[in-house]
Amino acid sequence: MAPSEGAPGLPRAEALPPTGHHPRPDAWGKVLGQTRYVGDLSLPGMLHAALVTSNRASARVRALELSAARSLPEVVAVLTAADVPGANSVGVIFPDQPLLAVDRVRMVGERLALVAARSREAAAAAVGAVRVELDPLPSVHDPVAALAPGAPLVHEGGNLIRTFQVVRGDVARHFRRATVVFEAEYRIGGQEHAYLEPQGCLAVPEGRQRVTVYASCQCPFYVQQAVARVLGLSLAAVRVIQTPTGGGFGGKEDYPSEPAACAALLAWHTGLPVRLVYSRETDMQLSSKRHAMVVRHRWGADGAGKLCFAEVETFMDAGAYVGLSTVVAERANVSAIGPYHVPAVRVRTHVVYTNNLFGGAFRGFGAPQVTVAGEATMDALARRLGLDPVEFRRRNVLDDRRRTTCTGTRLERPVLARQCLERAVELAATTPPVAAGRGEKVGTGVGLVLYGCNLHHGGQRLDRSSAVVILQPDGSVVVRVGLTEMGQGLLVAVQTVAAQALGVPPEAVEVCLPDTSTVADSGPTVASRGALAAGRAVLDAVRRLRRRLDPVAAELLHCPPRQVELLGGHARVRGEPERAVPIAQVAAEMAARRIEAIATGWYRSRPRRFDAASGQGGAYDFYAVACHLAQVVVDAELGLVRVARVVAVHDVGRVLHRPALEGQIHGGIVQGMGWATSERLAVREGRLENPSFTDYVIPTASDAPVVEIEAIEGAAGRGPWGSKGIGEPSLIPTPAAVRNAVCDALGIELFELPLVPPVIVAALGQRHPFAWLREQPADEGVGVR
Amino acid sequence: MAEPVRVRLRLNGELREFSVPPGRRLLDLLREDAGLTGTKEGCGAGECGACTVLLNGRPVTSCLVLAASCDGCEVTTVEGLLAATGEPHPVQRALVEAGGVQCGFCTPGLAVTGAAIIARGVGKAPERSRLISGNLCRCTGYLTVLEALERAGGAADGAE
Numbered sequence: 048m049a050p051s052e053g054a055p056g057l058p059r060a061e062a063l064p065p066t067g068h069h070p071r072p073d074a075w076g077k078v079l080g081q082t083r084y085v086g087d088l089s090l091p092g093m094l095h096a097a098l099v100t101s102n103r104a105s106a107r108v109r110a111l112e113l114s115a116a117r118s119l120p121e122v123v124a125v126l127t128a129a130d131v132p133g134a135n136s137v138g139v140i141f142p143d144q145p146l147l148a149v150d151r152v153r154m155v156g157e158r159l160a161l162v163a164a165r166s167r168e169a170a171a172a173a174v175g176a177v178r179v180e181l182d183p184l185p186s187v188h189d190p191v192a193a194l195a196p197g198a199p200l201v202h203e204g205g206n207l208i209r210t211f212q213v214v215r216g217d218v219a220r221h222f223r224r225a226t227v228v229f230e231a232e233y234r235i236g237g238q239e240h241a242y243l244e245p246q247g248c249l250a251v252p253e254g255r256q257r258v259t260v261y262a263s264c265q266c267p268f269y270v271q272q273a274v275a276r277v278l279g280l281s282l283a284a285v286r287v288i289q290t291p292t293g294g295g296f297g298g299k300e301d302y303p304s305e306p307a308a309c310a311a312l313l314a315w316h317t318g319l320p321v322r323l324v325y326s327r328e329t330d331m332q333l334s335s336k337r338h339a340m341v342v343r344h345r346w347g348a349d350g351a352g353k354l355c356f357a358e359v360e361t362f363m364d365a366g367a368y369v370g371l372s373t374v375v376a377e378r379a380n381v382s383a384i385g386p387y388h389v390p391a392v393r394v395r396t397h398v399v400y401t402n403n404l405f406g407g408a409f410r411g412f413g414a415p416q417v418t419v420a421g422e423a424t425m426d427a428l429a430r431r432l433g434l435d436p437v438e439f440r441r442r443n444v445l446d447d448r449r450r451t452t453c454t455g456t457r458l459e460r461p462v463l464a465r466q467c468l469e470r471a472v473e474l475a476a477t478t479p480p481v482a483a484g485r486g487e488k489v490g491t492g493v494g495l496v497l498y499g500c501n502l503h504h505g506g507q508r509l510d511r512s513s514a515v516v517i518l519q520p521d522g523s524v525v526v527r528v529g530l531t532e533m534g535q536g537l538l539v540a541v542q543t544v545a546a547q548a549l550g551v552p553p554e555a556v557e558v559c560l561p562d563t564s565t566v567a568d569s570g571p572t573v574a575s576r577g578a579l580a581a582g583r584a585v586l587d588a589v590r591r592l593r594r595r596l597d598p599v600a601a602e603l604l605h606c607p608p609r610q611v612e613l614l615g616g617h618a619r620v621r622g623e624p625e626r627a628v629p630i631a632q633v634a635a636e637m638a639a640r641r642i643e644a645i646a647t648g649w650y651r652s653r654p655r656r657f658d659a660a661s662g663q664g665g666a667y668d669f670y671a672v673a674c675h676l677a678q679v680v681v682d683a684e685l686g687l688v689r690v691a692r693v694v695a696v697h698d699v700g701r702v703l704h705r706p707a708l709e710g711q712i713h714g715g716i717v718q719g720m721g722w723a724t725s726e727r728l729a730v731r732e733g734r735l736e737n738p739s740f741t742d743y744v745i746p747t748a749s750d751a752p753v754v755e756i757e758a759i760e761g762a763a764g765r766g767p768w769g770s771k772g773i774g775e776p777s778l779i780p781t782p783a784a785v786r787n788a789v790c791d792a793l794g795i796e797l798f799e800l801p802l803v804p805p806v807i808v809a810a811l812g813q814r815h816p817f818a819w820l821r822e823q824p825a826d827e828g829v830g831v832r
Numbered sequence: 833m834a835e836p837v838r839v840r841l842r843l844n845g846e847l848r849e850f851s852v853p854p855g856r857r858l859l860d861l862l863r864e865d866a867g868l869t870g871t872k873e874g875c876g877a878g879e880c881g882a883c884t885v886l887l888n889g890r891p892v893t894s895c896l897v898l899a900a901s902c903d904g905c906e907v908t909t910v911e912g913l914l915a916a917t918g919e920p921h922p923v924q925r926a927l928v929e930a931g932g933v934q935c936g937f938c939t940p941g942l943a944v945t946g947a948a949i950i951a952r953g954v955g956k957a958p959e960r961s962r963l964i965s966g967n968l969c970r971c972t973g974y975l976t977v978l979e980a981l982e983r984a985g986g987a988a989d990g991a992e
Contacts, residue, residue: 074928077936078943079920080870080910087869241970243874243882243937293872293937294970327875534935534971706931710972714934717973740879740968747965751974 063768067543067704069553071536073291085247085263085290086324093249094123096313096323097170099160099177100333101152104367104402104733105186105199108150111159112178119176121169124317126161132255132315133279137308139269139301143202144368146277146308152181153201153367154402155734156333158305163313163321186402188733190362191341193399201367201400208365208398209373211380213453213662216391221356225347227431233344233420234799237364237730238337238409238722241745242533244293246334247324248307250274250314258311259286264303265295265531266571271563273304274311282563285311289560295533296718297408300573301371302334331738335407336728338375339364342383342420348428352442356391357453359383361417363398366405372398375406377503379413381666384453385421386464386497387443392453394662402733408573410718411779414496419723419800422494422783427796436787437472437493444468444495445672452497455663458670461762463698464495467674470696474676474755481678481691488681489691492787494780495674499667500764500772501576504657509570510668514584514648516545516592520638522616522631524549526558526588528581529569535774536707540578541585543704544767548589550613551630567649575772578703580650582767588648595642600633652765669764671771673697675716675780677752679788683811686804688724688789690752693781697757700764700771708773712756715777721746723782727803837900844868844912850899858897859883862909870910870940874968881967884941885909891948893966910940913947923947926984927977934971942967942977950984957982 076082113125128135128147138144148157160177164170185199192198193206200206222228248262248270258278262270267287275285287307292299310323325333341362347355361379365372380396411418429439445451446465450458471493483489502510515527526545532538538558546553561569569580593613600618601608610621617627637644655665678692693716702708725744729736737743764771782800789802797810836851843866850865862868862885871894874882878896885894886908913921923946926932933939942964949963960981961974969977 070928071931071933073936074933075920077933077939078924078927079914080868080940080943082936083869084872084937086873087863241968243880243935243968243970244872245874292935294935296970327877327880536934706976710931710934710976713973713975714971715973718970739877740875741877745968745970746974747968748961748974748978749965751961751978754973754975 064547066702071539082291090320093320094163095167095170096321097162097174099174101157103181104155105184106152106181109182110180116173116176121165122173124163134276137305141369161309190364190399193401206400211376211396213394218356218391218393221391225355226350228347229427230345233342235340235416237339237728240296240298242294245325245330246306248310249322250310251320252314257284260307261288261290262307263292265299267561268568270304270307273308277308287563289531292533296410300408328738332735337409338406340416344424346424352434354389354443357389359394361396365398366403368405370405370407375413377505379417381454382414383417386445386495388449411775415779419783426787454666463762464672467696471674471676471694474694488792490788490792491678492784493676494783496779498671498776501668502574510652512569512580512584512650513567514588516588516646518634518644522634524556527565529561529566530577530581531572537577539707540703541581544582545585575774579766583650584648588646592646599636603628671698673776675784677784677788681792686807690720692753694755699758701769703770711773712777716781717746719778719781723785727801839899839903842906852899854900856899858899859894861899868909882938882941884944891945923984926980930976930980932976932980938969
């Protein structure tokens with residue numbers, strides 16, 4: 048398919064730069080063990096922090112006895128809410144969450160006191176010496192039960208935080224047309240991010256006027272805001288430097304603000320550097336999770352196999368504090384229908400307080416849960432209509448002709464949802480089917496996603512990004528951006544864009560991790576927007592730099608400045624490639640003439656309108672589609688699922704860097720597969736009972752499926768060279784495809800996730816062969832590695 | 833307090849001597865006493881493999897090994913995988929070139945286990961997957977990691 052004209056960053060009709068293939072710039076430091084993560088940093092006099100937390104989900108604090116802890120050797124500070132100089136609040140959107148609890152705790156893991164000591168051992172001893180007396184209060188642990196009359200209130204004012212809606216068409220009228228109606232309730236579990244590097248930060252004070260925080264995080268500007276608020280300092284007085292970050296997946300979006308505020312408060316009081324690095328158990332117990340949801344469906348289709356209406360009611364378990372739940376709900380709300388044409392739609396998404404662990408950002412941001420439900424219902428309707436699931440989707444998927452989404456947005460052409468579906472089916476047919484062993488059953492399932500790229504309308508004020516480009520006198524380039532590398536490949540994407548825009552080899556470009564003192568607030572690194580937003584800001588900076596660079600090059604080349612092009616390490620005369628000077632020579636000439644060799648760049652998305660009451664309007668700036676097809680092998684006796692193969696077809700606009708794109712898709716598929724098959728959060732009375740990699744089972748190398756990827760270019764997005772985001776669409780369709788494949792294999796319908804062995808065995812009406820190992824209800828079973 | 837214990841190691845080829853509390857983990861000796869922070873702590877329970885080092889040539893999770901039990905042993909960390917010439921180990925080069933490095937926190941452990949797999953001359957892909965499955969990675973989905981092991985195995989064979 049021909050690339051669209053006028054892709055961002057390119058003059059009309061200019062050829063697209065080639066896709067990058069070079070190794071990522073951060074790879075060597077990491078593989079040699081030289082990259083310094085925050086836990087590898089220490090400073091003279093540095094203290095170690097630890098947290099005193101609640102072990103009850105709902106209680107009144109009767110007593111907090113600190114004197115024994117304070118008198119222990121090597122303990123320097125023990126702080127409570129009374130020691131907070133600014134606002135005792137860390138909520139990112141809504142100020143309902145205290146940094147330190149005052150008289151009431153609403154969840155397990157809620158902070159009661161902070162400790163700083165000369166060693167980790169002394170800090171742990173001090174935590175053990177704090178006497179906490181809690182008077183239990185009634186608690187509620189299910190989002191549906193929390194809305195029932197008489198349910199215990201998590202906060203005064205009720206457990207319903209907010210309801211989002213999509214209202215489109217006349218459901219009652221289209222209901223009457225339907226020949227098949229399917230109703231179901233899906234119970235979708237949460238998920239732990241399980242980034243390999245636990246949460247961590249290091250706060251370095253300078254008097255009580257200023258603090259520098261080194262943090263493993265996705266959003267240094269969120270950390271800056273939280274620390275400034277808690278300490279009562281200006282934003283300028285709080286400098287946050289992102290340290291190399293060992294995985295995020297949303298888990299380091301809002302949460303790192305909390306440990307950072309703790310470490311900064313201890314540093315502010317003690318006048319010493321304070322490092323806080325979580326153990327794995329603490330990390331899993333305290334940090335945010337993918338939201339558990341209850342999704343109720345009533346969808347109908349007519350005799351021709353066309354969808355008539357869809358009603359969705361979702362109950363999102365926010366946990367005890369809002370965090371990012373309302374924002375996650377915005378995406379869940381408008382993602383509930385998928386890439387299908389439905390004349391009448393009614394979606395309600397309730398965000399509900401409970402006394403559970405709090406839900407937060409996790410790759411997909413509410414879309415994976417509703418996509419599992421939506422794609423399950425698509426299969427259920429197909430079965431009841433006597434249609435093949437692929438054929439049923441063919442009849443309903445959005446395309447160039449029918450391209451209006453459930454939010455009333457007319458998608459830009461070409462709409463590639465149908466192509467993604469057809470290509471996935473074709474690719475799957477090119478290899479022999481997966482072989483089943485004795486007692487095993489094989490199945491195939493598909494999942495599709497319509498992904499709104501970038502931030503939802505509700506967050507569009509954050510959709511901005513800052514960049515600085517510095518041309519060194521030798522022609523090498525330093526680039527600073529406000530968005531973060533956490534493993535996903537932002538550095539290599541930005542490096543590729545900057546190198547192509549300046550016509551230099553990628554090795555000539557160094558991209559720095561963000562430092563809030565060097566770039567403007569760029570919003571969060573989320574919503575698959577990193578390469579898009581940072582890349583666009585870099586292109587803007589390069590455009591401004593060229594206003595000064597091109598005239599110098601033009602003088603050296605004896606041509607008008609508008610004839611200058613930058614390519615292959617040279618400034619050349621357009622159309623006359625033999626007339627060229629090395630960019631290094633142009634840079635040296637700029638330095639000799641003392642011409643400003645630094646430029647800033649800015650990006651913001653186009654403003655759009657959206658009516659929150661009806662859920663109609665410009666929910667997102669632009670869209671991407673994808674289809675995953677999964678082939679699974681199920682051991683029907685043990686209930687074990689093995690995902691043998693996943694075919695992933697993505698509408699990517701343009702591939703900026705091939706290995707980074709494929710790395711995102713591989714990782715998204717396996718993370719989605721883990722959630723669908725083995726990653727079960729065993730939460731009882733609000734307490735996580737499996738906070739370890741022994742009991743919370745994430746995929747290993749032995750579980751990795753064969754993955755085939757096809758990236759379709761040409762439906763231009765608004766990233767550099769027409770690219771779209773890939774971080775989240777790489778995960779969203781997989782759990783749905785895996786769930787549908789398992790049902791196909793077994794010939795049954797399953798209504799919960801993850802599909803751990805006891806769920807499958809119980810659904811088959813069997814007793815699990817290993818049930819004697821742990822006598823308990825089927826839904827309390829443990830995963831099997 | 834218990835008496836400190838003397839621990840002599842051949843650490844990345846160099847003779848080193850440490851005096852540590854009896855309960856000190858090998859991981860802490862490496863990271864804090866020897867300053868070798870390339871070895872990471874991901875779980876502290878022997879589950880994730882980020883702290884993998886070679887103890888007398890065998891991969892171990894150093895968070896589960898008492899430093900005091902290593903007196904007289906040879907220990908190789910990720911920093912010690914480099915050849916005497918300063919050349920990276922074939923598995924390190926392969927991880928970079930195959931795109932097997934993303935966030936990088938699991939990478940030192942993968943490189944160390946990978947080096948042991950290559951040294952053992954494991955030729956079959958399923959066996960390599962099984963042997964590397966003690967090293968968790970949340971970013972790559974393992975596909976490029978397994979490709980890197982295959983490439984490095986080839987490179988090591990070619991060098992013989």
